[in-house]
Structure formats: structure tokens, C-alpha cells
Amino acid sequence: MNKILVANRGEIAIRIMRTAQKMGIKTVAVYSTIDRNAPHVKFADEAVCIGEAPSISSYLNANRIIEMAKTLQADAIHPGYGFLSENAAFAELCETHGITFIGPKSKAIKIMGSKLAAKEAVSQYNIPLVPGIDEAITDTKKAKEIAKSIGFPVLIKASAGGGGKGMRIVEKENELEAQMKRAISEAHSAFGDGSVFIEKYVSSPRHIEIQIMADGHGNILHFFERECSIQRRHQKVIEEAPSSILNPELRKKMGEAAVKVARSCDYLGAGTVEFLLDSHHNFYFLEMNTRLQVEHPVTELITGVDLVELQIRIARGEKLPMAQDDLNISGHALELRVYAEDPLNDFLPSVGHLKTYKLPSGPGIRVDNGFEQGMDIPIYYDPMISKLITYGKNREEAIQTMIDAISKYRIEGVETTLDFGKFVFEHHAFKSGRFDTHFVPKYYTPESIEQHKKNDAEMAALIVAKHYMEAQNKLRLPR
CATH class of the missing domain: 3.30.470.20 (ATP-grasp fold, B domain)
Structure with missing residues (x-):
């Protein structure tokens, strides 16, 4: 492995490049038009623009990234986190073009990328799971039945994603329908998949x-x-x-x-x-x-x-x-x-x-x-x-x-x-x-932060006053 293209930006791109360079491996930075002068671009051995500022036109443009990796003869691609890092199709694309994807195989990304598929996989190993259902749903009536059987409070979660999107805590039955609609809408907007599942809400976790x-x-x-x-x-x-x-x-x-x-x-x-x-x-x-x-x-x-x-x-x-x-x-x-x-x-x-x-x-x-x-x-x-x-x-x-x-x-x-x-x-x-x-x-x-700042300012003022008084006393001492 002689050259790694880092398919990311900012601190994580620099973090990866530091280790690669320590190992004697050349690095390629990719950047959007708005990032042309960013530190990760300057840090790399080579850099190439992959599109306009919106991530869909640049850091999420899988075909363009693959094209640049091949053009610049990169042996491998490190995705960092975010962007294409958990995109099974991108991992497959790397494999198809003979480029090493520094990460898991696409099969593992697919399984763990779906919360329900992940639960099914780990259930074979007697790993404790939060009580809930093992299927994705969009039907509110069915959701109410499931929530009653599990017992409130329950947690509605998007099946296809994470990061808090498509997630709603429901304390009472009369709140379920409205929260279900919001969770489905948010999940569809964030992941293109509105399916959700329901599980017991673990309090004070x-x-x-x-x-x-x-x-x-x-x-x-x-x-x-x-x-x-x-x-x-x-x-x-x-x-x-x-x-x-x-x-x-x-x-x-x-x-x-x-x-x-x-x-x-x-x-x-x-x-x-x-x-x-x-x-x-x-x-x-x-x-x-x-x-x-x-x-x-x-x-x-x-x-x-x-x-x-x-x-x-x-x-x-x-x-x-x-x-x-x-x-x-x-x-x-x-x-x-x-x-x-x-x-x-x-x-x-x-x-x-x-x-x-x-x-x-x-x-x-x-x-x-x-x-x-x-x-x-x-x-x-x-x-x-x-x-x-x-x-x-x-x-x-x-x-x-x-x-x-x-x-x-x-x-x-x-x-x-x-x-x-x-x-x-x-x-x-x-x-x-x-x-x-x-x-x-x-x-x-x-x-609470405002009060914190006020307390810090008062403490700083007291310290300054104390130092001032000590200095004055020293000046008054007889020689």
C-alpha cells in the first residue's frame, strides 16, 4: 500500500494522514470548492477538487472519488467517519475497481446499518437486547398495540439510521400517534426510509x-x-x-x-x-x-x-x-x-x-x-x-x-x-x-452558563484585586 486517498475533510482527514505519513504511505486529499484552502488540503502529499460545496456534489460523490483514486493511482481509500464511511454501496464500488476500502466488508456494513438486521444477527449469540419488536412498521394502529404489550414509556427509532434522527420517546398512549408521524417523517427525510421500530425505553441509562x-x-x-x-x-x-x-x-x-x-x-x-x-x-x-x-x-x-x-x-x-x-x-x-x-x-x-x-x-x-x-x-x-x-x-x-x-x-x-x-x-x-x-x-x-461566566468574572476580579493589594502593601513596607 503506497498511497491512500482520504475521502473526508477537516480534523479526521488530517488525523488519518498523520498516521499514513508516519508509516511511509503517500496521501491524497479530496476537497470541495469551499475547502480549497483548508488545512487537510495543505497537509496531504497531493490534493484534488471533487466538486462544489454541497456534500452531495463532493464528499458524497462516490463515483467522482473512485475516479480520482484511479487517476492518481491510490491503492486504498480511507473514508474516516460520516459521509461515505458506512455506505455499503461505496465499499462495494471500491472492491469492484480493485481499490482497498479501509474498513469492513460491505456485508457487515449492510447488516449493522439496519438496526433490525443487527438485532437479528446478534440474537444468535445470546447478547442482551432491549425488549421490543423485531420488525419495521409504519402503521400507527399496529404501533399502539405493540407499545401496549411492551409497556410505556417506549422509544420509537428509525430502522435505517442513527444520530438521534427519527427517534422519539413516548410516555403515554395518547402521545404515540403524533410522535410516530414525526419519527416517520424525520426518518424518511434523513435516510429515505420512513420505517421505524419500537422498543422499551430504558430510563436513566x-x-x-x-x-x-x-x-x-x-x-x-x-x-x-x-x-x-x-x-x-x-x-x-x-x-x-x-x-x-x-x-x-x-x-x-x-x-x-x-x-x-x-x-x-x-x-x-x-x-x-x-x-x-x-x-x-x-x-x-x-x-x-x-x-x-x-x-x-x-x-x-x-x-x-x-x-x-x-x-x-x-x-x-x-x-x-x-x-x-x-x-x-x-x-x-x-x-x-x-x-x-x-x-x-x-x-x-x-x-x-x-x-x-x-x-x-x-x-x-x-x-x-x-x-x-x-x-x-x-x-x-x-x-x-x-x-x-x-x-x-x-x-x-x-x-x-x-x-x-x-x-x-x-x-x-x-x-x-x-x-x-x-x-x-x-x-x-x-x-x-x-x-x-x-x-x-x-x-x-x-x-447556568451565564451564571458560570459571571462567577468566573467575579473570581478573576477578586484575584486581580488581591494581587493589587499585595503589591501596594509591598510598596509601603519601610526599607
Whole structure:
């Protein structure tokens, strides 16, 4: 493998290229017209424009990407995450044209891409599933019957997708019809498929995911867990590894279950198996993401493993270079997704010009970044600017390093999730480890951040006044 085309943009494209270049592999960046001056374009050995700004005309244009890979003689394509990363047809297209797709085979993507097909596959391995139905429906009358049999509250979920789209919690029977219509409409709009399924809603859950890696020689390893319970609109904002709630026995059980999930679909490469953990520490299979996750850096920091390098080695046909017993957890890592969003306005995207953009640095701080000062945040793509990751010898140290790193991060021109992150990391519920996926609705309001900022300003003023008084006293001392 001499050359890899990275079919993505921003921080993840640069992240992949760093490892490829470390391995002596040339890289090709693809870009849309609006990204022509983006850092990932400058970082690559070669770069090629693949279309106009809208993703459907560029980063989702599978045929154009394949054409460029062949023209520039790339041996492989790494899709990153998002865009074409979980597109089975794109994986097949790569196979047809003799280009290595750095990811699972199309069969596994298809199975795990459908929540119902995934449940059917893993059910053969005695993996716990949330009580619910095993078929997709659009009939409201039938939905009511199913919901009654399961018992309220229930969760309506889109069969064909994720990311919180087409998902509705229904507390009472008289709410079901309206929520069903909304879920179907949203699922159809997002995925082109309005079918949904219904399952029991697990109250006060923790969202725990297990990183797995499988080679083409029958070896499957898990790289422990990540806690992803701090979410807004069912989408992750903060992740950490390891979880503060898992003990060694539960960690082992969940890791073994994740390996079975990978085996159920003949998996290859990096993947993540997601579980819900209830208040009694019962866990249930949620879904499998057939790609590299946004939050993979926290796993890399606690295991000392480069997951992208393993992906590339597996794609080259190599065996995993370690056994399960060789893997250990060392220290603690946290990640904050720095979104161009306004936490004071329901986390709505905040596009604009990065007038000031300065990254924090120092021991225990890592920033996976895709922007530079003077750039604009485009409206066409996901509003994530970067990922701020910190590491410490324990959870307390990682949290304090994160708080310090947030204070050093300078962004002017757009609103971001930095202040929201500081609010979370300083909150007693997060620090104590006693929280669940309801953290945001339970504890967060725009006013809480405003109060947080006011308190910080008052504290800063007191510190300045104290230093001033100390300086004055020194000047008055007799000589």
C-alpha cells in the first residue's frame, strides 16, 4: 500500500494522514470548492477538487472519488467517519475497481446499518437486547398495540439510521400517534426510509461503547470502553475512557459481548459496539458503528495504541500484532467535541469567521483540529471545529487538565461548546461520576452558563484585586 486517498475533510482527514505519513504511505486529499484552502488540503502529499460545496456534489460523490483514486493511482481509500464511511454501496464500488476500502466488508456494513438486521444477527449469540419488536412498521394502529404489550414509556427509532434522527420517546398512549408521524417523517427525510421500530425505553441509562478491532485471520480484540452519556439531542458531546461506573467484571462481560457482535457479521477492521447500561448495571445491545469513531482518541490515550495504524495494517492483510491479554488501561482520557454551536440558543449551528483561533497546548493536552485562524465555518457540513482531548494519570487529573485547556482555547467569531464543556467538567454530578444520558435536560440551562461566566468574572476580579493589594502593601513596607 503506497498511497491512500482520504475521502473526508477537516480534523479526521488530517488525523488519518498523520498516521499514513508516519508509516511511509503517500496521501491524497479530496476537497470541495469551499475547502480549497483548508488545512487537510495543505497537509496531504497531493490534493484534488471533487466538486462544489454541497456534500452531495463532493464528499458524497462516490463515483467522482473512485475516479480520482484511479487517476492518481491510490491503492486504498480511507473514508474516516460520516459521509461515505458506512455506505455499503461505496465499499462495494471500491472492491469492484480493485481499490482497498479501509474498513469492513460491505456485508457487515449492510447488516449493522439496519438496526433490525443487527438485532437479528446478534440474537444468535445470546447478547442482551432491549425488549421490543423485531420488525419495521409504519402503521400507527399496529404501533399502539405493540407499545401496549411492551409497556410505556417506549422509544420509537428509525430502522435505517442513527444520530438521534427519527427517534422519539413516548410516555403515554395518547402521545404515540403524533410522535410516530414525526419519527416517520424525520426518518424518511434523513435516510429515505420512513420505517421505524419500537422498543422499551430504558430510563436513566448510561451510554457505554466498546472499541473492537478484527483482522482477516479470525482475531477480534476489544480495546475497553468509552463513556458517551453526555449528549444533546441524542448526539454525543463529551466522551471519556474508561467509564467511571464499570468494574473489571462488567468491563470483561461487555468486552466479550462486543467481540461476539463483531463475530456475528464476520467483521473486519475498526468498529464500535454500543450498549445501554441501566441503573441496575444490566447492559443491552444498541447498535454497531462500522467505522472509526469521532471519540477514538480517548481509547488511543489509555491503551497506547494507534487505531488508524491498526486499520491500515489490517487492510493490508496483516494480523493484529497483540493479544487481548497484552492490552491494559493506563490513566484516564476525556474528549470535548468543540462544535460551532450556540449553547445559549439550543445548540444551533453558529457559522461565521474565525477572527481569533488559538489552540491550547501543554502536558496531557491533544487537539485534533481541522481549522485555522481567518477561516470561515461553512454551513454545508457538520459544525465540529475540533476535538479537545486531555489525559491524566487518573480521572481527577484529566478533568483538571481539561478545564485548564478550555481556558487556554481562544476562539472569536463564532459561538462554541467550550463554555458548555467547562460547565459539565466543573459540575458535581460529572465529577462524582453519578450521571446518565439525561445530564443535559436535568442540569443544563442557558442561564447556568451565564451564571458560570459571571462567577468566573467575579473570581478573576477578586484575584486581580488581591494581587493589587499585595503589591501596594509591598510598596509601603519601610526599607
